[in-house]
Each structure stands twice: as C-alpha cells, then as structure tokens.
Amino acid sequence: MTESEAQLFPSYDLFNHYEHEQIFEAEEGQIFSQTITPPSEGQPLPTFCCEFCPKSFFKKRYLVDHLNIHTVFQDNVFELLGNLRKEMTELKHMMLPGPRNIQRELPNECPILPLRDVEDLVRFENFLLDEEAFNTLCTNLSTIGGNSIKDCTKRVLQKVISNPLSRTCNWKGRGDKLPFSGFLTTLKLIADAVRMHKDFEKATDLEVFDTVKKWLMHSADRDGIRYERRKHIYRLV
Secondary structure (H helix, E strand, O other): OOHHHHHHOOOOOOOHHHHOEEEEEOOOOOEEEEEOOOOOOOOOOOOEEOOOOOOEEOOHHHHHHHHHHHHHHHHHHHHHHHHHHHHHHHHHHHHOOOHHHOOOOOOOOOOOOOEOOHHHHHHHHHHOOOHHHHHHHHHHHHOOOOOOHHHHHHHHHHHHEOHHHHOOEEOOOOOOOEEHHHOHHHHHHHHHHHHOOOOOOOOOHHHHHHHHHHHHHOHHHHOOHHHHHHHHHHHHO
C-alpha cells in the first residue's frame, strides 16, 4: 500500500479503535460518553468485543448496552425496507399496463346492468358481438374481484343478471325457463372477466360454468321466495 493509500484507508488495530468515543450506562441509569485511550503496556485488554464494529469493552453490560444501539438500528432499517418493498409492489401493480388496473366506463349502448328481463338479456347478447364493447365490459367486470373463483363468478353474475331474471332461467331450459347455456357470448364474458383477475388466471370454463349452473338453480333462495313458500305450506299443514 502506498503512502497516499495509507492516509485514505488507515488501519485499525486493537488499540486504534480505543480512540473512538464509547457510550456507557451510569449506575443511576443515565447515558454518558467517554473517550477511552489505549491501555499502556502490561494492562489487561478488554475481552468483550462488538461483532458489528471495532469497539471492545471491559464489562459485559457495557457491551450489551452498545449492542442495543446496533439492534435498534437494524430493526429500523428492516422495517423501512419492508415498508419500501410493500410500497414498490403496490406501485408496480398500479403502473402495470393492461385492463386489470383500469376500470372503464360502460358504453352508452350497453343495456342497464343488472339485466332485468329476457329482452334485456337478448339485447345484451347482441351488444357483446361488438369486440370493443365486449373488451370494455370485460375490463369493467374484472375489477369486481372475489375471494375465490366461485365467489368471483357469483359477484360477476350479480352485476350482470338481476334476481328476477335469474328465476326465469336455468342451464338447460327445462320446463318453461330460458336455457342460459345458449347465451354463449354472455357466458364467455363472465368467464373472461373472472380470468382477468390476477389470482384466477387459470380458472377453467368448467369451474365458472358449474358455478353459474348452481347460481341459477338457487335463484329462488336469494329473495327468500322458497322460504316464504315453505312457510306457507307449513301453515296449511
């Protein structure tokens, strides 16, 4: 090492670091600082050394007090790093391009949601044939979210289909009800909106459509109609 380098990077041996100011705790609990000079030849050397810096101490409790300074500092740094990481993750999601983070307004031609009757459902199916309208509405519905694929599908259905309309439909169109399975574009819209959620990208049509079937099957329960009918029957009995 050259003389200039030695001036820039002084070496720290066992005695040089004693010239640093060290912090001790007095008996009455107060903190005071004291500059320790190197021990003369023949004096005992300090046995308690800090693992984070060059300082050493003659008494263990002085070392413990000193280590607390490092520990508090490290805890603060880790907490700040954790908060920074969380904020960066949130900013990343906010700045990601794509429809997940953008809730667009519905086109003026879109029927009022939720759809109220069969005529609205037919008009809605024809409305979705326009690709731009389909994508815009799919983006809007994808922001609804949910705790699971099943929950997300139900939330999307509630946004699109009103309870009175759901009672006029079932999956196969049995009885005098409308076959909801025939509205392919509407079903595709529901499935795509669920899959646009970042947690449900791998949702299959089978999972979504099975939830749609059960949701239509229990449509009478949502307004308490089946419960009221059973109550009326029990009263007659």
